[in-house]
Amino acid sequence: MPHVNVFDTTLRDGEQSPGVNINKLEKLEIAKHLERLGVDIMEAGFPASSQGDFEAVKAIAQTIKGASVTGLARAKKSDIDTAWEALKDASEPRLHIFLATSPIHMTHKLKKAPEEVATQAVEMVSYAKQKFSHVEWSAEDATRSDIDFLVYIIEKVIDAGATVINLPDTVGYTTPEEYGLLFRTIRDRVPNIDKVALSAHCHDDLGMAVANTIAAVENGATQIEGTINGIGERAGNAALEEIAVALNIRQDQYPYTTNLVLKEIKRTSDLVSKLTGMQIPGNKAVVGRNAFAHESGIHQDGVIKNASTYEIITPELVGVESNNLVLGKHSGRRAFKEKVEQLGFQLTDEKLTEAFTTFKKLTDRKKEITGDDLSAILTDIQTTLTNVKKYELRAFQVQYGSSNLPTATVALMTPEGAPVETARTGQGSVESLYNTLEALIEETINLTDFQLNSVGKGRDALADVYVKMTVNGDEVNGRGTAQDILEASAIAFLNAVNRFLLNEHSIKKEMA
Ligand code: KIV
Ligand code: ZN
Secondary structure: OEEEEEEEEEOOOHHHHHOOOOOOHHHHHHHHHHHOOOEEEEEEEEEHHHHHHHHHHHHHHHHOOOOOEEEEEOOOOOHHHHHHHHHHOOOOOOOEEEEOOOOOHHHHHOOHHHHHHHHHHHHHHHHHHOOEEEEEEEEOOOOOOOOHHHHHHHHHHHHHOOOEEEEEEEOOOOOOOHHHHHHHHHHHOOHHHOOOEEEEEEEOOOHHHHHHHHHHHHHOOEEEEEHHHHHHOOOOOEEEEHHHHHHHOOOOOOOOOOOOOOOHHHHHHHHHHHOOOOOOOOOOOOOOOOOOOOOHHHHHHHHOOOOHHOOOOOOHHHHHOOOOEOOOOOHHHHHHHHHHOOOOOOHHHHHHHEEEEHHHHHHHHOOOHHHHHHHHHHHHHHHOOOOOOOOEEEEEEEEEEOEEEEEEEEEOOOOOOEEEEEEEEEEOOHHHHHHHHHHHHHOOOOEEEEEEEEEEEOOEEEEEEEEEEEEEOEEEEEEEEEEEEEHHHHHHHHHHHHHHHHHHHHHHHHHH
16 A cells, blocks of 8 residues: 655744644653654744744754654745754754745735745755755645746755655645645646655644645645644644544555554644644544543443444544553552553653652542542653742632632742742632732733643543733733642643743853
């Protein structure tokens, strides 16, 4: 069966989702999960866009050896040079250059004539080839470009040394028939097309990104691009997990292989959702909470008699474990370490000790610790920077009664190591807690989003809180996991403020 390479852009196009803001450690953790998932290429970021992105791409390029790491660049020398600095340590450094080819973009955005665009594309691909042996060139807004111009420019760019040609549906405008025809035409009319991989990159504005990507594969695409959970600009990108499972389940229609390890899908999807704060809708294909739930009596009866009556994908295929129970009170450090590794986390000794201590504390209050619980704890520990100055929660108390004013008392340690304590009221428990926290810190806070979810099921489920706020006018987000919802809320608040302080610290370092 023909093979299709998978190019993941969760850390670049996915990270461009409105409100998403993930730091270097978080990106690194996602990158490690993507490596386990078996993606062939991962786009780690856009190095010239910010110092933070540059550093994250560099760290990923230095760490990931099981996949090719790439970074985005505009068609300009300074972007290419910056990308090289970030990517040169990768096991297979790769560059992704884009330049718009549609009349709308060339006229209004680039303000260039088609011939000028062709010259720039050729020059920048040749320039990039002096450093990178693998260069992908994207004809931005390809689906609204003139086909004769596309044929012309693609031939030239391949002659200049491009190794992959990508035809993005930048604004999610195309349809399966149209996108399939585009790939067939490019295959038929570009004389040197056999020298390169041909890639599909679809956005989901009309809800057709996955169908369009598959249509491209049926018409000659040898690489597919997308993101985990379909996150991305506006309505997002094609969801890689949906494409992978569709190719697997409908092999009769789609006889193509990928290197993806399907049982890693759920874990990777959960991690991306937690770190980006982008909730997965319950009814989302493949990874939604209800994707394998059978509600109606007729369906339940059928599934009990024979699962295939109503179930075309087994939960196990994508790594949803029916028995998610992992460890309990008596589990020792060795069993714990083994489970941590099985879950895909590589922890330093210091972080392993911290995780084990947190786990032990949790077993005093929760009888059964599930894989999901453990993943939530490990994600927080793995993505928390040690040895940096930050606010630390020492203790808190919230008094709530249906007929009195909620009051919170909080004790904190400031980044300078000073203990501080105070009390405030609010209209609800969380508000009183947040008013108190705000009174204790120097920064000015405006809370813009608060999400509360349970990790798994049951009354003793862990609480997962995600907040978005402006801290001194800058938008940041924060996460907190704890058994108690108020404790998770307090942790999420301080996590956001500490992330702000960390950003401030790196900006100051940059300017020094
Ligand atoms: O959608 C798009 O056109 C892109 C390019 C940068 C490839 O993401
Ligand atoms: Zn895109």
